[in-house]
Amino acid sequence: MLRIPFDEVQSRIAEVLRGLSFNGERAELCARLFAETTCDGVYSHGVNRFARFVATVRNGSVDPAEEPRPVAQFGAMERWDGQQGPGNLNAWAMMARAVSLSREHGIGCVAMAHTNHWMRGGTYGWQAAEAGVIGMCWTNTMPNVPPWGGVEPAIGNNPLVIAVPRAKGHVVLDMAMSQFSYGALESYRKRGELLPVDGGFDAEGKLTRDPAAIEKSQRLLPVGYWKGSGLAVVLDMVAAMTSLGNATHAIANNPLRETGLSQMFVAIDPRGLGDAARMEQIADEVVESLHSSRPAEVGKPVRYPGENTLRLREENRRLGLPVEEAVWEEILRM
């Protein structure tokens, strides 16, 4: 494993993007988001994912020059068309727009159709929290999980992000609706490990912790069985209806052709309601109550969502971003 300075990673990725006709500013932001994702420890969606992103630019799924276009507006609510632009740049622009709306109206909501994979969803949660507001966003995906009661992928794993700003460390939840991603299954399989809990069904329809059996059956388990399956369905419906975009069933089930996604961005700026100091205190008290609750293992305190990110971010900034040699060589050759 290499350790490469953050800035070096960002500038090499930006260089590749400029070669793919991303303009200067967009190349820098897109590259920064990839580097930050790895820096924050979400290795599956950062630098490791860049080659696949480049492939989707080259095959025309992602159009580097396109930006979201406003379609309709009513009060604190807007509908935009992502025009098949780069998923992370589109999502960044839409969360920024939702944040502006929230400053004006207390709450703001943007629905975007026809966008691309946003890479790490948590990025836009951190973005909202850095802006001092509560952020909530979700995306649909290609069909990659069977619904509860079904055997074929027909719902998306539709990540949901909820972020709460806090001076002592933002609280950021970023959860997909499958218990494990295909990337996670692959990692466990390569390490020769079983999953810590059931992750799907085997070929006989039995719940299993064997990652290879689930990769083969394609029967990933939704979070909470019927519950996560239902949540994935309503998140998909709301995003597709409000944006007038595609629902999961209309999206190509192919990672390199997964385009035309629908996403929702909600920002809440409750400071207009007053008492910001008390709000901050309430958030801190929740964190303290978790930290003081009795842990299952001595010395391993209960953590809040996103708590580990700050530690990894600091470590990876200091030591350099961990990147596999083969991955970095591929990026250098691009």
Add this chain to the structure above:
Amino acid sequence: MLRIPFDEVQSRIAEVLRGLSFNGERAELCARLFAETTCDGVYSHGVNRFARFVATVRNGSVDPAEEPRPVAQFGAMERWDGQQGPGNLNAWAMMARAVSLSREHGIGCVAMAHTNHWMRGGTYGWQAAEAGVIGMCWTNTMPNVPPWGGVEPAIGNNPLVIAVPRAKGHVVLDMAMSQFSYGALESYRKRGELLPVDGGFDAEGKLTRDPAAIEKSQRLLPVGYWKGSGLAVVLDMVAAMTSLGNATHAIANNPLRETGLSQMFVAIDPRGLGDAARMEQIADEVVESLHSSRPAEVGKPVRYPGENTLRLREENRRLGLPVEEAVWEEILRM
């Protein structure tokens, strides 16, 4: 099991409520919500729950005369104080307010502090959908689930409701953050059945499907293990911060003294953005895609959230509400 006509159930409950000094209109609405909950098949939170509700009125946890009071307003966002009024009446009023805000601003949000248990959360989802808007609401609860990595109840099971209006049948998700409720564990135990999937930990800290072992350990499993635990934490934070109310850790861990809850109500009326007909079509297409996906068991098609409700509602309207004899006798004696 008795079968009692809907109107008879509602009018007897309203009579009891008037005796507890609910005024006429409020007694009727509160009674109707209890009857509708049973009619829709959510037996744990309807008529079966009424005696416990009455006990919380009698012990002062619920104040029948109080209504929510507006505290602060900014654009499409409002903060209210529930003043310890009846939880279902308070929540009904706040979702109605969020719906009005959404008609004016496209999206509306109301945060309410100091309220009481809202009984069935789905009620307010159906309410929004009947009004033709997307509804989203959640509540915190007393600490009744251990966080992931912890062994003592320290987070709430914080139900989340998302509802999508649809002429052919609203789609309404109503999910608590524990895989099973204590009510569900009790039902399985009484029937001498194991849970269909793991529902918590036994005294040795092993995952188990034995309902009695979980009732004893009090270690209910969050939906999706670490994921539902994190979701419960952020839902609690957002509700408590925005409303300036109590977070879960500050709520008494006692079903008869569980008061001072914090809740969020969000309504989205995307019709202001135009193309309502296309939105309806998109929702229908999602339903059709689920119905046409291959089921695990022949003849048992995949269902959408809330689909079963309409069938039960019709059946229970026709045959009368199913109420256990002892429950009904207690209500008649009140």
